[in-house]
Amino acid sequence: MTTNPDLDAPANHDEARRTFLKQSSLLTALALVPGSVVTAAAEGFDERVAAAFEKIPLSLKVNGVKHKVSVEPRATLLDFLREQLHLTGTKKGCDYGQCGACTVHVDGQRVNSCLSFAVMHDGQEITTIEGLADGDRLHPMQEAFVKHDGFQCGYCTPGQIMSAVACVREGHAGSEGEIREYMSGNICRCGAYANIVAAIQDVKGGGQKV
Amino acid sequence: MNQFQYVRATKPQAAIDVVAKDPTAKFIAGGTNLVDLMKRGVMTPQKLVDINRLPLNKIEAQPTGLRIGALALNSAVAGDAQVRARQPLLALALNAGASPQLRNMATVGGNMLQRVRCSYFYDLSMPCNKRQPGTGCAALEGINRMHALFGASDKCIAVHPSDMSVALVALDATVLISGPKGDRQLAFSDLHRLPGDTPERDSNLEAGELITAVDIPDNPFTRHVHYQKVRERASYAFALVSAAVALDIENNTIKAARLALGGVAHKPWRLPAAEQALVGQPATEASFRRAAEVAMQGAKAFKHNAYKLRLAPNTLVQALKTASAA
Ligand SMILES: Cc1cc2nc3c(=O)[nH]c(=O)nc-3n(C[C@H](O)[C@H](O)[C@H](O)COP(=O)(O)OP(=O)(O)OC[C@H]3O[C@@H](n4cnc5c(N)ncnc54)[C@H](O)[C@@H]3O)c2cc1C
Ligand code: SF4
Ligand code: FES
Ligand code: FES
Secondary structure, three states: OOOOOOOOOOOOOHHHHHHHHHHHHHHHOOOHHHHHHHHHHHEEEEEEEEEOOOOEEEEEEEEEEEEEEOOOOOEEEEHHHHHHHOOOOOOOOOOOOOOOOOOEOOOOOEEEHHHOOOHHHHOEEEHHHHHHHHHHHOHHHHHHHHHHHOOOOOOHHHHHHHHHHHHHHHHOOOOHHHHHHHHHOOOOOOHHHHHHHHHHHHHHOOOOOO | OOOEEEEEEEEEEEEEEHHOOOEEEEEOOOOOOOHHHHHHOOOOOEEEEEEEEOOOOEEEEEEEEEEEOOOOOHHHHOOOOHHHOOOOOHHHHHHHHOOOHHHHOOHHHHOOOOOOOHHHHHHHOOOOOOOOOOOEEHHHHHOOOOOOOOOOOOOOOOOOOOOHHHHHHOOOOOOEEEEEOOOEEEEEOOOOOOOOOOOOOOEEOOOOOOOEEEEEOOOOOOOEEEEEEEEOOOOOOOEEEEEEEEEEEEEEEEEEEEEEEOOOOOOOOOOOHHHHOOOEEEEEEHHHHHHHHOOOOOOOOOOOOHHHHHHHHHHHHHHHHHHHHH
């Protein structure tokens, strides 16, 4: 049992769950349990139908590695990455979509991993900060952040870098103004913005493949 | 967060059936509003129907306009070549909302149905008729600087927070809906409600109704358009006030105008009288000022939002100046 403060589930979660299950025969009766999965498909649902406490099978690729796991429906993509896959590079800043620390790429697009459930990403490809480097060779954006001091405490940095890579790939790094607008989803409490912009401009101007 | 049952729909009808039958069930699209509200305990659905795999994300040219699927992402719509060419006002409004990451998750249907940002709605320890009918409205006598100027009731004075919706109401959009009783269409201006005595209802959708698409008719507003958003930082913040304007100008005379304000009412606030006041007038600041005066008739401020009585007309005039110069 983890005691990570980032987990919104209390440490006695399993116990709470058992107590709840005892009290909730009603709920299980209402739920579409796996027995109904076969008919579910015919009625327009896929096989991923779960009762409230049941874990749901999930297969997805993270940083090129295939994972076949099961998750509770209410696990966010962020918590799943950090707690279940132990990829703690992706940070939890606000947990409400307001800071960008949790930015990852889903099928190549940057998103806030704190505001969607992991189960919604079945079959998709996730890239986190851990998946950016090529072996021991840092990604050009990581190098540029080091070179330009694009951080102080470093907490927002994984999200900044994931967002910065997407910003360049999207073609939204054309000018300082455009970079600032398209990086506005990533807050830095240390105020490293000027150096972050410089790092992105360096990468954009350097012409390396990003 | 509360526990819930998760089902993923592969056919619209299946999704509709589940939500129509179960008042505790909700559709989930991008999740950027619903997951947020669930984490805070403001919404506690017992069942989530994931609609992301439904084939509703196309942006299609039709003979008389564009049809945008309800699951089209905000970023995809804002970046779409047809949207930018035929409905540039919509692209401007979308890009003024949220952040690039959020726009990569947020869908068109979810955006229009996002819930209010009133801080008391989010605060479980405070009375709020929208969250818990009958408990009262904490904003009425509380901090109400973000709140409405038009159409409020003594039950709720919150404003609709969507930027996209301000453009859609100005562009005479129509919402396509599938429900337990079949398909229907709703003028976009009839989708959202004024709070009246039932602020717990944000929209005129019935239980289980699924938005499938939005239609935007072709119009002459491809050049003189602007979305002006005033917020407390340069980006990534909700509007204090916003204005969506579209003008058809010939020889410096305004032939037609479409105007709407955001951040001033429980729904995106179309301004028909101000539009009329512009028709036939020269495209000058004096005309814009007069129209803005007309627009503000009937506005009523609360203790902390009186600044909007000046901010709203000024925002509208600024938007009109920018649009006419485009
Ligand atoms: C930090 C932050 C800043 C933001 N800033 C802005 C901003 O500046 N401007 C702005 O406009 N918005 C802003 N937003 C809000 C954002 O635009 C909305 O959260 C988003 O558009 C909702 O879309 P979604 O697909 O994620 O909806 P969801 O969260 O999935 O759903 C929202 C609601 O709509 C219902 N729903 C979804 N799709 C359908 C459908 N097809 N038919 C029927 N019901 C449906 C759901 O049941 C739910 O009740 C911000 C959000 C955050 C978190
Ligand atoms: S303004 Fe509306 S949302 Fe805000 S406290 Fe009052 S009833 Fe609730
Ligand atoms: S942790 Fe996701 S945006 Fe802050
Ligand atoms: S480096 Fe500290 S928050 Fe950005």
